[in-house]
Amino acid sequence: MTQEIRVTNYPEVLTDRPTHYCPGCHHGTAHRLVAEAITDLGLVDNTILIGSIGCSVFIYNYLTLDAIESPHGRAPAVATGVKRARPDKIVFTYQGDGDLASIGMAEIMHCANRGENITTIFVNNTVYGMTGGQMAPTTLVGQKTTTCPGGRCRENEGMPIRMTEIIASLGGVAFAERVAVNNVKNIMKAKKAVAKAFEYQTKEIGFSFVEILATCPTNWRMTPLQANKRIETEMIPYFPLGNYKDVLAKEEK
Amino acid sequence: MSIYQDAIIAGFGGQGVMLIGNLLAYAGMDAGLNVTYIPVYGPEMRGGTANCTVVVSDDVIGSPIIRSPVSLIIMNGPSLDKFQSRLQDGGTLILNSSLIDPAKTEKDRVKVYAVPVNEIADGLGNTRMANMVAIGAYVQATGVLPVKQVQDSLTSVISEHYSHMIPKNAAAIQAGADYVIANGRYV
Amino acid sequence: MSTPKRIFVKGNEAISRGALAAGMKCFFGYPITPQNDIPEFLSSALVEAGGEFVQAESEVAAANMLMGAAACGIRAMTSSSSPGMSLKQEAISYMAGSEIPGVIVNVSRGGPGLGDIGPSQGDYFQAVKGGGHGDYKLLVLAPGTVQEAYDLTMKAFDLAFKYRNPVLVLADAIIGQMKEPVVPRVPENRDPEEGQDWGLQGAKGRDPRLIKSLFLDDGALADQNLKLQAKYKAMQAEVDQELFLTEDAELIVVAFGSIGRIAKSTIRKLRAQGHKVGLVRPITLFPFPSEVLLDLAKQGKRFLTIEHNMGQMVEDVRLAIRTVADSAFHAQLPGNLPTPDDFEEPILKALEG
Numbered sequence: 105m106t107q108e109i110r111v112t113n114y115p116e117v118l119t120d121r122p123t124h125y126c127p128g129c130h131h132g133t134a135h136r137l138v139a140e141a142i143t144d145l146g147l148v149d150n151t152i153l154i155g156s157i158g159c160s161v162f163i164y165n166y167l168t169l170d171a172i173e174s175p176h177g178r179a180p181a182v183a184t185g186v187k188r189a190r191p192d193k194i195v196f197t198y199q200g201d202g203d204l205a206s207i208g209m210a211e212i213m214h215c216a217n218r219g220e221n222i223t224t225i226f227v228n229n230t231v232y233g234m235t236g237g238q239m240a241p242t243t244l245v246g247q248k249t250t251t252c253p254g255g256r257c258r259e260n261e262g263m264p265i266r267m268t269e270i271i272a273s274l275g276g277v278a279f280a281e282r283v284a285v286n287n288v289k290n291i292m293k294a295k296k297a298v299a300k301a302f303e304y305q306t307k308e309i310g311f312s313f314v315e316i317l318a319t320c321p322t323n324w325r326m327t328p329l330q331a332n333k334r335i336e337t338e339m340i341p342y343f344p345l346g347n348y349k350d351v352l353a354k355e356e357k
Numbered sequence: 358m359s360i361y362q363d364a365i366i367a368g369f370g371g372q373g374v375m376l377i378g379n380l381l382a383y384a385g386m387d388a389g390l391n392v393t394y395i396p397v398y399g400p401e402m403r404g405g406t407a408n409c410t411v412v413v414s415d416d417v418i419g420s421p422i423i424r425s426p427v428s429l430i431i432m433n434g435p436s437l438d439k440f441q442s443r444l445q446d447g448g449t450l451i452l453n454s455s456l457i458d459p460a461k462t463e464k465d466r467v468k469v470y471a472v473p474v475n476e477i478a479d480g481l482g483n484t485r486m487a488n489m490v491a492i493g494a495y496v497q498a499t500g501v502l503p504v505k506q507v508q509d510s511l512t513s514v515i516s517e518h519y520s521h522m523i524p525k526n527a528a529a530i531q532a533g534a535d536y537v538i539a540n541g542r543y544v
Numbered sequence: 545m546s547t548p549k550r551i552f553v554k555g556n557e558a559i560s561r562g563a564l565a566a567g568m569k570c571f572f573g574y575p576i577t578p579q580n581d582i583p584e585f586l587s588s589a590l591v592e593a594g595g596e597f598v599q600a601e602s603e604v605a606a607a608n609m610l611m612g613a614a615a616c617g618i619r620a621m622t623s624s625s626s627p628g629m630s631l632k633q634e635a636i637s638y639m640a641g642s643e644i645p646g647v648i649v650n651v652s653r654g655g656p657g658l659g660d661i662g663p664s665q666g667d668y669f670q671a672v673k674g675g676g677h678g679d680y681k682l683l684v685l686a687p688g689t690v691q692e693a694y695d696l697t698m699k700a701f702d703l704a705f706k707y708r709n710p711v712l713v714l715a716d717a718i719i720g721q722m723k724e725p726v727v728p729r730v731p732e733n734r735d736p737e738e739g740q741d742w743g744l745q746g747a748k749g750r751d752p753r754l755i756k757s758l759f760l761d762d763g764a765l766a767d768q769n770l771k772l773q774a775k776y777k778a779m780q781a782e783v784d785q786e787l788f789l790t791e792d793a794e795l796i797v798v799a800f801g802s803i804g805r806i807a808k809s810t811i812r813k814l815r816a817q818g819h820k821v822g823l824v825r826p827i828t829l830f831p832f833p834s835e836v837l838l839d840l841a842k843q844g845k846r847f848l849t850i851e852h853n854m855g856q857m858v859e860d861v862r863l864a865i866r867t868v869a870d871s872a873f874h875a876q877l878p879g880n881l882p883t884p885d886d887f888e889e890p891i892l893k894a895l896e897g
Contacts, residue, residue, distance in 0.1 A: 149748035154612070155756075164754050170744045172615045173756035175638050178608035181600065185612025186744060188570050188596040189620065193746050211608070214601035379552075379723070386552050386725045394552075395722040419809030421722045424883035513552070 115143040119166050128328020130318035131159060133285045134227055135166050137316075138198070141299040142169075145306065151194040154183040154222075156208075158200035159233040177208025180215030183222045194305055196223040202232040205241040205265050212271070219276025219310040223301045226267060226313065229320040230339065237323030241265045244342055249323070264342065268315045272348035278310035280349040284317040286335040290345070297347075309351060317343055360390060360415040362501040363423045365440055367408035368432025368453070373488035376514055377430070378409035380492060384502050384510040385413035393421035406435055413501055430495050432474075432488070437461060451495045452543070453487070459543045470498050471543040477532050486529040493533025504534045550725035555693040555715060556581035558726050559649055562697030563621050564589060565731050568647075570596045570620040572609040574628060577661045578717040579651035582623040603628035607635035607648070614639070614646035615755045617743020619701050623649035625717075626667050627658060629675065636710055637676030640772070641757030645704035645739075648682075649697070649713045651720035654878040663717035663802060664878040668856035671714045672830040679769055681776045683711040684829040686801045688786070690724035692827070698729060703782060705738055707775055714829060716852070718802035718882075785833040786825040789815060793822030795895050796840050797887075798861050799850040800826045803876060807850055807891075809884035814891060821891055829857070834864035847871035848894035852882055 114120055118139040125131045142151050153169040155161055157176040164171040174182040179197035187195045204212050204226050212224065231249055232238040238251040242264045246255040256264070272280040279301055283294035294316060301312035317339050319331035326334065347353070364381070368374045378394055385392035396409040410426070412418050428449040431437045434457050441463060444450060448467045452459055455475035462469045472494045474487040496507050508527040515523055553561065560582050563571070571590050573583030583599060590597045596613075600606035606622045613620035624632060629650045639646055650671065654664040667675075674680045683703050687693040693715055700711040744753060759765035788808055790796060799807045804825030811821045824840070826833050841847070841864075849858035849871045858873045865871065874890035876882045 150746040152616075152744050152746060161758060164752075164756070168747060168752045170747045170753045171755070172612065172744060173638075173642065173754075173758055174611075175608060175634050178604065178635070181605040181608035182612035182615075184598060184600075184605075185570065185572065185609035185614070185620070186616055187612075188598060188609070189613035189616035189618045190745060193744075210601050211605050214605065218598075382723060383552055386550055391725070392552070393722055393724050395718065417808075418724075418805075419812060420806040420882075420884045421718065421724075422806065422881055422883050424885045 115139040117143050117148045117168050119168060121165065124162060125159065126322045128319055128321040128331055129159075130229070130285050130316070131227065133291065134225065134316050134318060135163060137285070137291075137295050137298045138196070138225055139167060140295060141302045142194070144299060145302055147194045147302065147306070151196070152186055152190065154179045154186065154195065154197040156197060156199040156203045158203050160198055160200060160227065161234070163198050177203050177206070178211055179203070180208065180211040180220070180222070180224065184215055184218070184220050187220055187222050191221075194302065196225060196302070198225045199227070200233065201226070201228045201230065201240045201242040205267050213274070216271050216311045216313065217274045217276050219278070221305055221308045221310065223305050223312045224314070225298065226315045227318045228267070228315055228343065229318040230264070231320050231323045233320050233323055237320070242267075244338055266343060268313065268348050271313045276310050277313065277349055278351045279304045279312040281313070281347045282315040282317065282343060282345050284335050284340060284345055286317070286319070286332045304352070315343075360413065360501070362414070362428065362499055363410065363412040363426050364428040364430060364495065365408055365410050365423065365426045366430040367406065367436035367440055370407045372432045373485070374407050374430070374432060375409055377488045377492040378411050380507060380510060380514045381411045381413070383513040384507040387510050387513070388502055388506050390415050391418050393418050395421045406433070408436065428495065428499055430491050431457065432491065433457070449495070449499050451491055451498060453491065455487070462543065464543055468498070469543040470494055470537055472533060472536050474533065477536060478529060481525065481529055481532060483525065486526060489526045489529035490533035490536070493530035494537045496530070497534035497537040504530060548727045550727055552723055552725050553690065554581055554721060554723050555687070555690045555719040556651060556721070557585050558690045558694040559623070559697045559713065559715065560585040560589065561726070561728065562694035563647070563701070564593055565729055566698040566701040567619050567731060567734060568595065568621050568701065569618045570613040572598050572600050572606040572613070572620070572622045574600050574603045574606050574624065576603070576625045576628045578653060578720050579623050579625045579649070581720070582649065582651070603631035604634060607632035610646040610648070611635045611639050611644055614644045615642075615744050617739020617745070619647075621647040621649065623651065625650065626652045626655050626664070629667060629670065633670070633676035636682065637674070637678055637680060638757050639710045640674070640680035640682065641678060641768070642755050643708040644710065644755065645708050646710050647697070647700045647704055647713065648710060649715065652714065652716045660879055661717065662879060662881060663852060665716060665801060665803060665852040665856070666878055667714065668829065668851070668853060671712050672832070672860070680772060681779070681830050683707065683709060683779055683782065684714055685711065686714045686827060686829050687719055688801050688805045688825055688827070690719065690722060691726050693719055694726050695729065696827070698731070707779060708742070709775060714801065716802050780831045782828055783831040783833050784827040785836055786823070786827060787836070788823040788825070790822035790824060790840060792820055793845060794820040795822070795846050795848060795891065797821060797823045797848050797850055797891060798826070798837065798857070798871065799823065800829060800857060803850055803852050803882060806882050806884055807887050810887040810891060813884065814888065819892070819895055821895065832860050832864065834860070837861060837864040838868070841865035841869040846894065846897060848874060848891060850874045850876065850887055850890065852876045853878060
């Protein structure tokens with residue numbers, strides 16, 4: 105007979121329920137980082153979640169927050185409306201790469217540029233997951249997907265978009281960092297970045313953005329371990345980790 | 358007796374036709390009547406000509422847009438070409454005779470008042486008040502409202518910053534009315 | 545006689561002022577002719593009133609911002625004109641599906657495509673049939689005067705919250721651009737708790753609230769659709785129309801908005817000549833005054849629908865009276881400015897039968 109021993113507790117805002125995400129998917133880790141940040145900063149009662157379209161559309165099943173579902177790509181616009189209506193609340197969007205960097209490019213750029221006091225968690229796994237693994241704006245050159253079966257070709261489909269670098273260049277942005285959650289060390293860094301993004305929102309100093317490089321073992325046709333490895337060997341070289349903007353750090357110098 | 362008057366006011370951009378359209382409408386409203394005012398807008402405005410339509414009535418106003426108006430205030434030649442044929446038989450035409458030869462008017466079909474509004478305004482010290490002379494002539498010729506009512510409503514269309522101009526504009530309105538009294542119709 | 549103080553304003557300004565009087569807190573706009581006076585006016589007036597004004601990056605974004613703000617249970621609005629309305633349909637469908645009470649104003653212009661910037665009623669189908677995807681309805685209010693533009697915008701907010709449904713004010717370039725005297729209204733005492741029992745505000749001390757339109761569980765979407773349909777049925781109570789000289793009329797002209805009032809001028813003139821013509825001007829386009837029309841049809845009256853489009857509302861008129869009568873139709877062509885003279889001949893022809 106086996107005995108279950110709980111070695112860690114759930115953050116207050118995270119629900120205890122079976123996940124609908126695939127084995128090895130990083131959404132669960134990303135959800136937890138968000139939950140920890142909101143809990144640790146004491147923001148649970150005060151936060152409104154803006155969901156998006158993609159596998160993470162069900163994020164509201166995992167976080168006990170007031171939440172609204174947005175049309176595909178429009179989460180930053182919906183978040184703008186929510187924040188303007190309730191400026192005293194913490195408002196964040198949680199979006200994938202197809203949602204944010206393709207169909208929602210206009211909304212994320214202008215939301216960031218206006219310096220809306222919201223936080224965006226951008227989960228980049230280089231494919232459209234929910235619809236079955238089609239090419240995304242962040243699909244790497246040579247990566248095979250269901251709509252670029254021969255591999256993404258630079259001449260035909262262009263280069264993958266590096267969002268954090270673009271976001272960091274906009275005037276209204278207070279914080280922009282790219283992180284990964286493929287190992288403990290990276291997870292600890294990611295946790296700090298997510299916490300900082302929410303903390304900056306409480307300071308009302310502008311838009312905060314965290315890009316999380318994430319796996320999609322199912323659509324990458326990989327085992328979870330292989331997928332984790334791919335983050336290190338293929339994604340990070342093209343999407344370098346690190347902080348790209350931190351307005352408070354600059355002031356300290 | 359029921360009151361109904363409509364007018365198309367037309368001229369070059371800059372002649373102040375929208376301003377006197379608004380003035381006429383305000384005067385009607387201040388007199389307790391129903392009024393509508395509709396301007397042309399958008400690209401048409403950028404072509405250099407401007408016009409607006411004003412309806413004044415003691416009854417509920419149906420259409421704010423009039424194809425065949427009872428009156429016209431015509432400030433330039435192109436506007437006469439465009440609108441004269443649409444004026445109702447026996448309608449009133451206030452013509453800027455400073456810029457347009459009154460011989461071009463259908464004086465036997467409609468009542469023409471040829472008023473040298475530019476010269477009259479010049480005489481009062483400011484050509485730009487030609488529009489006020491024209492509206493004064495119109496109000497006198499049609500009797501739609503007392504001249505004083507229109508003068509009193511100047512405060513509604515001239516911003517406070519330019520309020521020192523109100524007496525001069527009132528005088529221009531009076532001058533237009535006086536010209537019609539003194540000279541009558543163009544025949 | 546104590547007449548209330550009247551202000552002399554454009555329809556677009558009346559819409560803006562009506563929204564302010566209704567307690568609008570957020571407005572999201574984007575430039576497009578002929579509705580630009582609305583965002584221009586509100587960019588200062590709303591901010592002075594302590595509200596939030598955002599010029600969005602697109603009509604798509606503006607409508608989604610409206611969705612977010614209205615989901616918080618506060619009074620919010622967006623405005624546009626026809627091409628922009630096409631872009632807003634996405635968020636409008638989501639708002640209807642997730643029962644969010646935003647107010648949308650369409651100061652419509654000619655189409656299809658870029659069309660022109662003149663008046664048109666070519667967006668009737670888009671407005672009343674559900675312009676986006678899925679089975680949904682908006683409450684649609686069609687002002688025929690500048691005063692109505694003011695009053696119906698105020699009313700739009702009340703109805704939006706009463707039914708938790710988006711409400712569309714369908715004006716056109718004539719109503720938007722013309723000026724008329726308006727009597728400003730004093731807002732009725734509103735429920736200070738409005739929107740508090742369902743809006744997003746942070747889940748302090750209660751279960752979280754979820755506002756969504758995705759229903760994947762067995763039967764859940766069917767239930768949601770049944771719920772929405774029941775709501776649309778209840779909205780029938782809001783039907784409103786103007787009747788003008790219908791009692792002894794042999795011919796009923798059916799026309800809405802600016803065309804309704806212009807047709808009124810024609811009808812007055814023809815009445816003076818002894819022709820028995822009356823007018824039904826639907827003020828609510830959804831719900832549509834079908835019963836009123838059917839009653840008139842049962843009295844043996846004939847019908848002529850006049851629209852500033854190629855024939856849209858006439859389908860609803862015919863549907864309403866189909867068991868006893870039919871309606872003739874006159875198209876005021878988009879691109880042509882309508883005047884009362886244009887309707888004389890069609891009305892006389894319809895009178896002849």
